[in-house]
Amino acid sequence: MHSNIFAIGLLCSVCLEAQYATFPQGNYFRETFGNKITRVELRSPVRLTDSVIGDKLELSLRSYLELVMANNTDVQIQRLNVETAANAITRAFAPFDPLATASFTNTRSKTPANGVLDGAATVSTLNQPANFRYQQTLETGTQYNVAFFGQKQTTNSGFQNFNPALNSNLSFGFVQPLLRDRGGLVNRLPITLAKSRLRQSQYQLRDQIMRLLADAENVYWDVVFARENLAVAESSLELASASLKRSQRELELGALSPLDIFQPQQVYASAEIRVSQARFALSQREDALRKQIAADLDPGIRRLPLVLTEAVLPPTDTGAIDAEMKVERALQMRPDLKAAIQELDSDDIGIKVIRNVLKPALNLTGTYTSQGRGGIFNQRGNLANSFGQSTPVISRIPGGFGDALDQVFGFGFPIYQFGITLRLPVRDRAASANLSDAIINKRRDSLAVRNIEQTTRLDVLNAVNNVESSKASVKLAIVARDFAQKRLDAEQKKYELGTSQIFFVLQAQSDLIQAQSELVRESVNYRRNNLNLIRRTGELLDERGVYID
Structure with a gap:
């Protein structure tokens, strides 16, 4: 268990180190939700009064050219083209921007029973899942994600031992390109x-x-x-x-x-x-x-x-x-x-970009998931009596979401998955x-x-x-x-x-x-x-x- 905790901690530290430069800064919410001023105010001509001597505008060739560079409208228009090209560099970093998603749904359903094992004549169920996910592509081409899932499920079925049942899991995944998009040189x-x-x-x-x-x-x-x-x-x-x-x-x-x-x-x-x-x-x-x-x-x-x-x-x-x-x-x-x-x-x-596209897409994938479960445990003697009815509850063992989290971070119920995917175009005429x-x-x-x-x-x-x-x-x-x-x-x-x-x-x-x-x-x-x-x-x-x- 200690080795699992160490591995998870190491993976988290690597992820945090990788996304440090791209993580939203302190002014993120102000820039995103604030009312940006889009009104354009053109500044007035500058330094003209420096050339006023008496009641005349006296200009040497040098002072005249300095005023041209400072005030000429065509010069200012040309300068904006460079700013647009500079913004293109910022845009080129977009594939490496992290993405955080979250979702929550609340579903209540009532269905007629199909048999005695449903535990009730009318099965009433309340399902409340929540998902949180963070993912990012590194400049090396590696894609990683961290996801947390939590769910609360309540039912009137007499055969459910955990009611409400609280399930959660924490997963880490990655995709490492081995041919196409491999390495920082190609992705940059x-x-x-x-x-x-x-x-x-x-x-x-x-x-x-x-x-x-x-x-x-x-x-x-x-x-x-x-x-x-x-x-x-x-x-x-x-x-x-x-x-x-x-x-x-x-x-x-x-x-x-x-x-x-x-x-x-x-x-x-x-x-x-x-x-x-x-x-x-x-x-x-x-x-x-x-x-x-x-x-x-x-x-x-x-x-x-x-x-x-x-x-x-x-x-x-x-x-x-x-x-x-x-x-x-x-x-x-x-x-x-x-x-x-x-x-x-x-x-x-x-040409280098197109040559990269011509390579086969061979990716190494991996996922680690730790699971946990909690809730109130209803202990019964038998599943059902001779009449197909659920037996009375002998005892109730209290529990909650903390039990599910303890099991998740105890890493006692893991799921490991590794794989290789290959996408090999037999003939790519477009590329x-x-x-x-x-x-x-x-x-x-x-x-x-x-x-x-x-x-x-x-x-x-x-x-x-x-x-x-x-x-x-x-x-x-x-x-x-x-x-x-x-x-x-x-x-x-x-x-x-x-x-x-x-x-x-x-x-x-x-x-x-x-x-x-x-x-x-x-x-x-x-x-x-x-x-x-x-x-x-x-x-x-x-x-x-x-x-x-």
């Missing part, structure tokens, strides 16, 4: 797959954040370009205004023909149109920038004028870019390539087809990785060429602007000396404005092409000091 494959999916989601998040950050920075440079373009248009208006005033003065003095005043007036009107269009374009670009940092959601911030501190300067790096080094860097850093490679890891895990599909998917994903590598190389080479082309274009635009300025100065001196006409002066002014506008455009294009290069190499987040937790 869904968890490993969920973790692999989480890493893939994290790579995809970095890729999406890089795309959103590049788009946001392009919006910043759109505003800078619109601002510089407005400055060029206003400069053009000033030159046109000065030319028009001079021409009007010459007309008043009779030095200019009345027919020649129309060209300066037309040039001035065109310059006014360009300024108006540039102002509207700048306003549109600024509204797009406010949306990127969610400043449009704050009534006090969205009315403030914007001041962008980044200037459009010619490139200072005159050295040639090592294209092959950039390609190698991209192959190491690109998150979309890492996500595709991570998909191959998920394919390997899926075989699933395995073939999994191998095909891995081959397809391998080709997808190669395709991304090829696309990465092409993207980086094109980005390098665009940066080098922008460098050359900026240099040529500077030269063209300088020559246009010299030409305008020369035409104005010639006009003052009377050797040139107002038409050539206005033409030179138009060429200078066009050269200045072209220099601004090429300088901003250089910034955009350089941004595109560091995005294609996967270095954008590191270059901009952005950390994704």
